[in-house]
Structure formats: structure tokens, C-alpha cells
Amino acid sequence: MEEEIPVRCSKATQQDKGRRMDQRHLSQEEVKELIDQSHKAKEHSYSPYSKFRVGAAVKTRDGRVFTGCNVENACYNLGVCAERNVIAKAVSEGYKDFIAISIASDMETEFISPCGACRQVMREFGCKWDVYLTKTDKSYEKMTVDELLPRSFGPDDLSNKKVSNIPSKH
Template identity: 75%
Template sequence: MNLIHQSQLAKEHAYCPYSKFRVGAALLAQDDKVFTGCNVENACYNLGVCAERNAMSKAASEGYRSFKAIAIASDMSDQFISPCGGCRQFMREFGSSWEVYLTKPDGSYLKMDVNELLPVSFGPDDLSMEKVFNIPNK
């Protein structure tokens, strides 16, 4: 699958001098445009950004809001790379039914969707739900 190959190419750009854990992502928009991303670490460790969020931010910053799929690549040969909790929530922002391909370097993959990765999620629609405003403030 081409998207998986593109995620593997994106991994080559990973900036991970601290963890040495390379990750790449390739995000397929509804019009078939592909946005790639890699993890970018920082000497201030907690500022590092995941490959998946980089790809989604690149797309969003160019006006894209709707996606068909994302493929994620790493160097782990024994295990499919799985997105972190933060990236799952970031994916959820753009819908819960699009596809996520967890891959291995040999190109094998596990196909899931956002809802499977983040069930009973909190998303944009929840902000428009009816609220109770008369909660006493002590």
C-alpha cells in the first residue's frame, strides 16, 4: 500500500536524537492529497511532537479537515506501531470513523479505525451538548 510506503519514507526524516525511536506518518486527505510527518524531539523533552500530530497539523494548517486514513511507521519489527493517547485524541478531532494503519517495517499492517483506538471518546460534538449552568458556586 502506497500510504504505508510514504509513512516509511517520512520516518527517514525523524529527529529523535534522544529516544532514537523513529516514527513516520502519512495522512491521506479526502481529495487524496498526502501529508507526511515524523517525530521531532527537543532538548526540553516534553516539547517533542509525534509524527502523527505533525502530519495532521500540516494538513490542518493548509485547510484540510477531513481524512480517509493515516499510516504510521516505526523501526519495530516485532510489533505494530501504535499511536499514543494524545495522537488518538488528535485524530478524533477530525472524525471517529477513518482508518488507521499500524505497520511494521516489512509493510505488514493492522487496520483499525479511530473509534476502535479511542472508544467512548470526547469530541467536538460534545462541546455543543446541552449543559447545566445553574451549578451553585458555593
């Protein structure tokens, strides 16, 4: 019988299977490289309206790194955040097993933090992978997706539908 992970992402999700025993932690050199990649990606940001540049780099379990940036639009709600952009890029190329993401912006005094939509998209691919929130000097704060989005709703919750005593319409 499998041991459950005691968090609300509270059990081992389908995406997290295999991460508990063989969770791959990045070396300091890998962390530095991932952060560098996110800062380079920020340079490609298309943000003519907010002027708020964001870059992201995601690393897959097999070591592949994808990068992306935010892309704004005159119709504001059509803009895409860097985090969602890089995840979509990786998924569109067949990669879904992420171990870490680094997020970069031009914020100097605070660590960049992903919006709620980006947190939920990251959650789609598991709770236990690492998130590096950075500043312009490349200092960082390391968290997990679960720490950014506690008690989250994810794919496994859809298979746990437990509705009883639904009155029938006569």
C-alpha cells in the first residue's frame, strides 16, 4: 500500500508519483543556470503596456530546459504570463514532468511571485516541484508549488467525485 503525502495536495497526485522517492534536487550550479536562463528569457518580454518584464525557465526531469517570457496584448486579458507561456511551450513539445521553475523580473527589492492563474497551471503538473522566485541580483527564494498554492484543487480531485443522495427530479 502506498504511503500518502500528508498535505492537501494531500496525497500523492498522479503528477507527483515517483517524485517522493527520487525527487531530483538541483545542484547549486543547476540552480544558477536555471536562474540565468529565466533572466535571459526576460529580455524577450513583450510588455509595451505594463513595462513589467517577466521571464521563466522550467527544467524537466530529464534535464531539458525551456524558457519563456510574458507577452502582453492591447486587449489586456489576452496577455500571457511567462510561467504559463513556458509551461505551454514545454507541454507542446511533449514534456510534462517538471522538477523546477525559475521566475525573473525587474523587481529589485522583492522576489517576483506568480499570479494565481500561474500557480494553478503549475499545480496541474504536480505539487512537489521547486519554484525559484528571484530578484534582479539573481538572489532567490525557493518554494514548492504546494507552498505557493496550499490546499489546492488539481486533476486527481476530479477523480474523487463523491456525491451521494442527489435528489432525483420526478
